[in-house]
Amino acid sequence: MGAAAVLVHGLYHRPGHFAPVAAALRAEGIEVAVPELHRGSLAADTAAVQAAVDALEEPAVLLGHSYGGSVITGVRGALHLVYLAAFVPDAGESAAALGGASSRLREAIVPGPDGTTSLHPGRAVDALYGDCPGPLAAWAVGLLRPQAPGCGRGVPEHRSWKRTPSTYVVCARDRAVDPALQRTLAARCTHAREWPTGHSPFVSRPALVVALVRELLTGSGVAARRAEEAGGDTADR
Template structure:
């Protein structure tokens, strides 16, 4: 049983480097997907292409916007479990900019940090990292901030289809001190998951808690394998 890792907006496969090293130490194979971050369909296609090449079943992980991606890509026959990490566990007709109609939640400063152009969206070089890595050491924040990249505006309107969590078991990891996706919004989306966990973490536990996240992933992979063989 392997693990397939999907990053969020403005990031890349480097997000998962420490987690992948920790998974390797635990004997768990993993691969991180580099999303084009142009539109949701292209990102879903990138994940499906990786899943096509994975040997055996997998746990599919999405961080933040990556949750929208795994919601659609997770119907792939290789996927046995979905893990949403402070992620957008969207339902039919929803996008990362329009979800849970009729409900309201406290706002973070993410909109203030976004720099919206005609075709791309970037983040403020000061406020963006402060929100994304609010509980990270300064050296980790500096390196991560230097690797951020703009994303396509179309991503914010992308609507996933089909909806994988309706047919595939899922776990939602709420990051209780998140300054990007408000914890109350996360808890509302987590009601859709099979299981919910909550950590006192900022938005980026892959960078701040890689060992703990790898332990969770190894447990999910082992549990999914046991279910498959049971």
């Protein structure tokens, strides 16, 4: 296809959460990078993703989920930015300043003795994977890891969405990041659409994510539109 995709996870998550999406894209001959964050700060996480983008031989669609939106905002050189239920910070803004986690997600956070936090498994299912079958939600929760403090308060050095084409995906049944906040942030992007999913469609509905990335790489919207229509009403802007 002559292009690539970089998938950027959010807080508490790992590259493994994108495994179904990454496998499907690679099966189509698309080069995929899924960098590990958890580097201790937004600046360090951004540097890791920038390195992944720079290492690719082809231009990449860069997808950031939740906190991953703050990360991709600071990365240069993407073909297209995708904000999946993600934060789109402007000058001086952080994910936390934009509204951060919902009360449901905050209630799931468990402080650790070393300053890190983790998520209570049962409450994490409710907040992050409420639209997933039980075994699938259990798999996703099992991949979650403790999170170092402070990343959500980081402010990106650059704001790539101001010069790079972007698409925002609102997850209308999200229990972790308020869909109303998502719609406000979507107005900052070039395009927006809405999916009838919870916070983590790369787990619950990976075909939607695969179709969107494919659409952006090929310029054809047919596959993504069909996948969205199969899941319910959508709205583009």
